[in-house]
Amino acid sequence: MTKIIGLTGGIASGKSTVTKIIRESGFKVIDADQVVHKLQAKGGKLYQALLEWLGPEILDADGELDRPKLSQMIFANPDNMKTSARLQNSIIRQELACQRDQLKQTEEIFFMDIPLLIEEKYIKWFDEIWLVFVDKEKQLQRLMARNNYSREEAELRLSHQMPLTDKKSFASLIIDNNGDLITLKEQMSNVLQRL
Numbered sequence: 001m002t003k004i005i006g007l008t009g010g011i012a013s014g015k016s017t018v019t020k021i022i023r024e025s026g027f028k029v030i031d032a033d034q035v036v037h038k039l040q041a042k043g044g045k046l047y048q049a050l051l052e053w054l055g056p057e058i059l060d061a062d063g064e065l066d067r068p069k070l071s072q073m074i075f076a077n078p079d080n081m082k083t084s085a086r087l088q089n090s091i092i093r094q095e096l097a098c099q100r101d102q103l104k105q106t107e108e109i110f111f112m113d114i115p116l117l118i119e120e121k122y123i124k125w126f127d128e129i130w131l132v133f134v135d136k137e138k139q140l141q142r143l144m145a146r147n148n149y150s151r152e153e154a155e156l157r158l159s160h161q162m163p164l165t166d167k168k169s170f171a172s173l174i175i176d177n178n179g180d181l182i183t184l185k186e187q188m189s190n191v192l193q194r195l
Contacts, residue, residue, distance in 0.1 A: 002103075002104045002107060002108060002109070002110070003108065003109045003110075003127045003128070003195075004100065004104070004109075004110060004111075004112065004125060004126050004127055005109070005110070005111045005112070005126060005127065005128045005129070005130055006111070006112050006114060006117050006122060006123070006125065006126035006128070006129045006130070007019065007022070007029070007111050007112065007113045007114070007117075007129075007130050007132065008113075008114055008115060008116075008117035008118060008129065008130070008131055008132070008167065008171075009115065009131060009132030009133070009134075009164065009167075009177075010115070010134075010139060010158070010161050010162075010163075010164050010167075011115070011139070011143055011157055011158065011161060012134075012139050012140075012142040012143035012146055012147075013132045013133065013134045013139060013164060013177060014132050014134060014142075014177035014184065015113055015115065015132045016113075017177075017181070017184065018130075018132050018175060018177070018184070018188065019031060019111070019113045021184070021185060021188045021192075022111055022188070022192065025188070025189075025192045027109060027110060027111055027192070028103055028107050028110040028111070029110065029111040029112070029113055030096065030099045030100065030103065030110070030111070030112045030113065031113045032092065032096060032112070032113060032114040032115060032116075033113070033115065035092065035095050035096060035099065036088075036092060039091060039092065039095060040065050040067075041064075042063055042064050042065075045091045045095075046088055046091055046092070047065060049087050049088070049091065050065065050070065050084075050087070050088075053083065053087060054070070054073060057069075058070045058073065075156070075157065075160060081160065085120075089120060093120075093122075096112065096114070096122075100112065100125065109195055111130075112125070112126070117129065118162060118167055118170050119161075119162050123170060128172040128173065129170055129171050129172050129173075130171065130172065130173045130174075130175055130191075131164070131167050131168060131170070131171035131173070131174050131175065132175045132177050133164050133167075133168065133174050133175060133176055133177060133178075134164065134176075134177045134178055135178055136158070136163070136164070136165075138178055139158065139164070140154050140155065140158065143157060143158070173191065175187060175188070175191070
C-alpha cells in the first residue's frame with residue numbers, strides 16, 4: 001500500500017527548501033503551489049474563474065494574471081479572501097486528487113506539499129503529516145527579507161494564516177527549521193532514512 005505524507009507549514013517557514021531536499025533524496029513531491037500556478041496560467045481553470053469574478057484589472061499587459069495585484073486585492077479584504085477560497089478550493093482539490101491518484105499507481109511513498117493542508121481539511125488524505133516549524137519572529141524576518149515587505153505587511157500576511165504553533169497538534173513529525181541549512185539537511189537526512 002502506498003504511503004502518502006503531507007507536508008505543511010506557513011509562509012516563509014522553509015517548506016520549499018524541505019521539498020527540494022525531499023526531491024533530491026529521490027522522492028516524488030506534488031507541490032500544491034505549482035499546481036495552483038499551472039491552473040492560474042492563461043487559459044487555466046483558475047485563470048478563467050478569477051477573471052470572471054474580479055474582471056480584467058487583475059491581468060497584466062500580456063493578459064497573464066498580475067499575481068501581486070491579485071494577491072493585494074484578495075488579502076486586503078476578508079470577504080474577498082473567503083470568496084477566493086471558496087472559488088478556488090474545489091478546482092485545486094480536484095487537480096490535487098487527480099495527481100495523487102496517479103502517483104499512487106507508481107510510488108510506494110510520496111509527499112504532497114500543501115500550505116493550507118490543515119485549514120482546507122486535507123488531513124484525511126495522509127498517513128502522516130510533517131510540519132515545517134519556525135518561530136514567529138524568524139518567520140517574520142524571513143518574509144520581510146524574501147518579499148521586501150515592511151514589518152506591518154509581513155504581520156498582516158501572517159495574521160491571515162493559522163499560527164504554526166496551532167498546527168503542531170496535527171503533525172506526526174515536526175521539522176525544526178530555526179537553524180541553518182546544514183542543520184536542516186542533517187535533520188531531513190535522518191528522517192528520510194527511516195522511511
